[in-house]
Amino acid sequence: ILNVEQSPQSLHVQEGDSTNFTCSFPSSNFYALHWYRWETAKSPEALFVMTLNGDEKKKGRISATLNTKEGYSYLYIKGSQPEDSATYLCAFMSNTGKLIFGQGTTLQVKP
Amino acid sequence: DTAVSQTPKYLVTQMGNDKSIKCEQNLGHDTMYWYKQDSKKFLKIMFSYNNKELIINETVPNRFSPKSPDKAHLNLHINSLELGDSAVYFCASSLQGNEAFFGQGTRLTVV
Numbered sequence: 273i274l275n276v277e278q279s280p281q282s283l284h285v286q287e288g289d290s291t292n293f294t295c296s297f298p299s300s301n302f303y304a305l306h307w308y309r310w311e312t313a314k315s316p317e318a319l320f321v322m323t324l325n326g327d328e329k330k331k332g333r334i335s336a337t338l339n340t341k342e343g344y345s346y347l348y349i350k351g352s353q354p355e356d357s358a359t360y361l362c363a364f365m366s367n368t369g370k371l372i373f374g375q376g377t378t379l380q381v382k383p
Numbered sequence: 384d385t386a387v388s389q390t391p392k393y394l395v396t397q398m399g400n401d402k403s404i405k406c407e408q409n410l411g412h413d414t415m416y417w418y419k420q421d422s423k424k425f426l427k428i429m430f431s432y433n434n435k436e437l438i439i440n441e442t443v444p445n446r447f448s449p450k451s452p453d454k455a456h457l458n459l460h461i462n463s464l465e466l467g468d469s470a471v472y473f474c475a476s477s478l479q480g481n482e483a484f485f486g487q488g489t490r491l492t493v494v
Contacts, residue, residue, distance in 0.1 A: 304480050318482030365480050369438045373426040
């Protein structure tokens with residue numbers, strides 16, 4: 273059974289705070305690790321796709337790291353803004369083509 | 384142009400009915416997925432199709448069946464609908480393990 277765990281489940285921060293979330297996934301049968309941003313009443317949209325151990329990706333104030341040997345990834349948001357409020361999903365893609373999502377971390381940024 | 388489109392967006396039907404949800408992607412992707420969003424917003428994978436072959440079939444009731452007339456379409460058929468089938472269903476597609484693109488979701492309500 274492929275299990276993808278995210279923590280924390282929810283997070284409330286003040287505008288300007290920096291924050292990070294964790295995703296843990298199986299270290300076997302790994303092909304890629306995805307991060308998605310999911311706003312209310314919309315569909316999930318991809319932030320990053322990482323494939324190699326040690327990968328680091330950055331998009332504006334958001335960045336992510338990947339450790340495939342120990343099976344975890346971190347997503348960082350620097351200087352959170354109210355528009356960053358959303359649910360952040362990580363997804364494990366196995367080498368058999370399964371794309372398994374974690375339960376998400378819901379971020380609320382207060383002005 | 385919508386990359387991944389699902390129809391209908393809303394579907395209200397009675398218990399025992401048979402219904403279909405259509406999904407089409409115009410991205411030239413080779414893999415399509417169906418997910419069921421549970422009450423906690425968790426995306427649970429139901430099916431995925433790669434180049435018209437079912438590569439995974441999760442433990443969903445056999446009342447649910449995916450049908451792919453061609454590489455750009457993956458429709459979801461549901462027989463003998465039950466109250467517990469009420470949920471939002473998302474279709475998605477990807478190319479060779481890269482980011483998945485999602486449809487807007489179909490909210491199914493069984494009464």
